[in-house]
Amino acid sequence: MMTAFSLKSRQCYGSCLLATAASPRPSIFWRWRQQQQCNFHPSIWGAVQFSPFWRWRQQQQYSQVEQQSAQTLHYDNRDEKVDDRLGKNPCNFHPSIWGDFFLHYSNPAASSEQQTWMAERADKLKEEVAKMIASSVTCSLHQRLQLIHVLERLCLDHLFEEEINDALIQIKTNDVSDCDLHTVAMWFYLLRKYGYRVIPDVFLRFKDEEGCFFTNNPMDLLSLYNAAHLRTHGETILDEAILFTRRCLKTTLPSLEGSLAREIKCALEIPLPRRVRIYESKYYISTYEKEATVHESVLQLAKLNSNIMQLHHQKELRIVTSWWKDLEIESRFPFARDRIVECYLWMLGVYFEPCHSRGRIMLTMVISIIGILDDMYDSYGTSEECELLTKCLERWDKKAAHDLPECMKFALGKILDSYQTIEQELAHEEKYRMPYLKAFVSYLSHLHISSIYH
Numbered sequence: 001m002m003t004a005f006s007l008k009s010r011q012c013y014g015s016c017l018l019a020t021a022a023s024p025r026p027s028i029f030w031r032w033r034q035q036q037q038c039n040f041h042p043s044i045w046g047a048v049q050f051s052p053f054w055r056w057r058q059q060q061q062y063s064q065v066e067q068q069s070a071q072t073l074h075y076d077n078r079d080e081k082v083d084d085r086l087g088k089n090p091c092n093f094h095p096s097i098w099g100d101f102f103l104h105y106s107n108p109a110a111s112s113e114q115q116t117w118m119a120e121r122a123d124k125l126k127e128e129v130a131k132m133i134a135s136s137v138t139c140s141l142h143q144r145l146q147l148i149h150v151l152e153r154l155c156l157d158h159l160f161e162e163e164i165n166d167a168l169i170q171i172k173t174n175d176v177s178d179c180d181l182h183t184v185a186m187w188f189y190l191l192r193k194y195g196y197r198v199i200p201d202v203f204l205r206f207k208d209e210e211g212c213f214f215t216n217n218p219m220d221l222l223s224l225y226n227a228a229h230l231r232t233h234g235e236t237i238l239d240e241a242i243l244f245t246r247r248c249l250k251t252t253l254p255s256l257e258g259s260l261a262r263e264i265k266c267a268l269e270i271p272l273p274r275r276v277r278i279y280e281s282k283y284y285i286s287t288y289e290k291e292a293t294v295h296e297s298v299l300q301l302a303k304l305n306s307n308i309m310q311l312h313h314q315k316e317l318r319i320v321t322s323w324w325k326d327l328e329i330e331s332r333f334p335f336a337r338d339r340i341v342e343c344y345l346w347m348l349g350v351y352f353e354p355c356h357s358r359g360r361i362m363l364t365m366v367i368s369i370i371g372i373l374d375d376m377y378d379s380y381g382t383s384e385e386c387e388l389l390t391k392c393l394e395r396w397d398k399k400a401a402h403d404l405p406e407c408m409k410f411a412l413g414k415i416l417d418s419y420q421t422i423e424q425e426l427a428h429e430e431k432y433r434m435p436y437l438k439a440f441v442s443y444l445s446h447l448h449i450s451s452i453y454h
Contacts, residue, residue, distance in 0.1 A: 102318050103318055154302040159301075181213070182219055188227045337371050343364050347363045
């Protein structure tokens with residue numbers, strides 16, 4: 001018995017990110033970055049040539065050091081007292097490796113003629129792949145599942161949502177009682193991932209009385225291992241499947257090589273359902289290219305779509321970098337983390353599709369503002385100043401900030417201006433969201449005050 005239900009997993013993930021960002025500890029985001037470093041592949045930027053980037057950075061580093069060493073302290077013009085705290089970096093945050101690189105970068109493929117050709121070519125390839133999905137009804141269940149799985153791994157599934165949903169409606173009614181473990185695991189994985197409630201009893205016939213599964217094939221084990229990670233509470237058979245397959249895969253891994261060995265190694269570190277697809281899609285393109293069952297139209301579309309999305313993401317980085325530069329982080333907040341690009345990459349992992357451009361930019365701004373407040377509470381303000389800033393954020397009025405130091409006044413004004421910019425981008429029927437966004441920042445500030453006094 002199966003019924004469809006809406007998981008909205010990426011929306012939930014975005015909410016979890018915002019909840020995580022509300023933590024009063026300044027190192028949470030940085031710990032997350034350290035955990036994710038192994039998943040970031042420089043090739044995600046494709047046409048961004050990193051050799052000129054690093055040459056540019058080498059030219060900038062010396063001037064940055066000179067500017068920082070010659071940085072003058074800011075004065076309060078009313079009482080002419082020096083704020084010694086502005087010359088300190090108590091947490092020893094290193095400068096941004098990106099600087100304003102994306103503010104000035106021009107992609108060689110960004111000409112209007114080139115982009116027009118790319119869009120027209122992509123449209124033709126999408127038509128071909130859409131027909132391929134529709135005609136797959138005559139193929140075996142394994143072939144249909146494999147095609148949908150490939151589209152998802154290549155980050156192409158958002159281009160064929162209607163076609164994939166129609167295919168899954170048919171696939172969910174298939175009888176898998178005579179299918180092999182690899183096919184059943186893919187069937188279970190894709191249906192659960194796309195929001196269908198599938199019972200795990202389909203794996204019972206592959207399990208013996210001792211809790212072992214009737215397979216020693218690495219591909220079967222890997223498929224079952226990934227599928228089992230879409231378990232819900234109380235599904236004992238999937239708990240046992242994870243333990244069994246993990247043990248077997250660890251034993252088998254030393255004798256394997258090539259792309260399968262890498263897939264198993266990555267899965268043991270981070271199971272497939274928990275990975276950030278956009279950051280490994282480039283690698284999967286090169287893997288898929290070598291497969292015997294490669295579809296040429298799918299491969300060409302994957303490469304072209306990756307370049308199109310790359311151009312789109314670079315434009316967004318230019319927007320958020322321009323906004324960030326206006327905050328004057330280096331001069332006004334030397335104690336704070338300069339991590340605008342990292343924040344954008346974080347949000348890109350949540351929503352990579354071009355249709356979510358506005359949401360990515362807004363969330364990047366919000367998370368970056370949270371980072372400034374986080375460092376301001378932990379590394380700059382006194383308990384009295386932090387309490388006053390919290391009251392100002394609660395009232396959402398910069399007129400109440402007359403007793404704050406200039407640094408906090410400036411930050412408060414920029415935060416309010418940024419939220420006003422976000423509100424202006426929302427349609428009339430969307431503006432109801434702003435009170436929640438403001439309440440979130442107010443809640444975060446109260447958490448910091450609680451941590452100061454406890």
